[in-house]
Amino acid sequence: MKIQVKLFASHRELAGESEVSIDLADNARIADLIEKLFNKYPDMEKLRDETIVSVNKNFAENDAVLKDGDEVAIFPPVSGG
Amino acid sequence: MTVEITTTDILLDRILEQVRTENTGGIVSFVGTVRKRSRGHIIKELQYEIYEEMAVKEMETLETLSRNKFELENIMIVHRTGTFTVGERVVAIAVAARHRKTAFEACEFIIDELKRSVPIWKKEIAENGEFWVND
Numbered sequence: 398m399k400i401q402v403k404l405f406a407s408h409r410e411l412a413g414e415s416e417v418s419i420d421l422a423d424n425a426r427i428a429d430l431i432e433k434l435f436n437k438y439p440d441m442e443k444l445r446d447e448t449i450v451s452v453n454k455n456f457a458e459n460d461a462v463l464k465d466g467d468e469v470a471i472f473p474p475v476s477g478g
Numbered sequence: 479m480t481v482e483i484t485t486t487d488i489l490l491d492r493i494l495e496q497v498r499t500e501n502t503g504g505i506v507s508f509v510g511t512v513r514k515r516s517r518g519h520i521i522k523e524l525q526y527e528i529y530e531e532m533a534v535k536e537m538e539t540l541e542t543l544s545r546n547k548f549e550l551e552n553i554m555i556v557h558r559t560g561t562f563t564v565g566e567r568v569v570a571i572a573v574a575a576r577h578r579k580t581a582f583e584a585c586e587f588i589i590d591e592l593k594r595s596v597p598i599w600k601k602e603i604a605e606n607g608e609f610w611v612n613d
Contacts, residue, residue, distance in 0.1 A: 403529065476611040477592060477597075
């Protein structure tokens with residue numbers, strides 16, 4: 398399945414794009430997506446400990462299972478306000 | 479709308495009037511502004527980036543959470559997106575309640591939670607470089 402991943406803040410800057418498409422096996426987990434993303438953008442490895450994920454606009458854990466059509470976003474810890 | 483992401487300036491009088499109900503005895507507001515010094519840097523600009531659809535959803539969830547936790551007449555949460563210079567207003571929260579103690583407590587709760595849970599990021603454009611704020 399192809400998952401569209403929105404990137405924000407430092408993750409967006411390191412990738413040079415605000416949205417990327419990642420190919421994954423069915424029932425892949427977020428952890429698998431993160432590995433593929435870091436393979437595609439090796440500079441992002443340094444953000445590994447500051448990487449937070451949302452799926453369909455809800456914060457999600459690395460072991461969550463993805464399905465086709467999910468909206469995923471990847472970003473650093475929030476700093477609004 | 480009681481939660482808003484906007485590019486336009488924060489007009490506090492408008493917010494106070496919008497949030498007031500006939501049972502309101504006190505309105506407490508918080509306004510976040512850009513300050514000159516941050517984390518050892520002299521700030522030229524703050525750039526805000528927002529995942530808008532999720533931010534609105536989280537702000538609405540925060541409003542519901544606040545209404546469940548405190549007895550409130552009304553809440554308004556406004557966050558701007560864009561680039562701002564020292565002194566500009568970036569976020570405003572207004573809470574209307576029958577009594578002031580509740581309004582004070584709820585207002586503090588809301589800004590604390592917003593800073594923890596809403597997908598918004600700020601980048602300091604300082605005299606000595608550009609830094610995403612991650613703490």
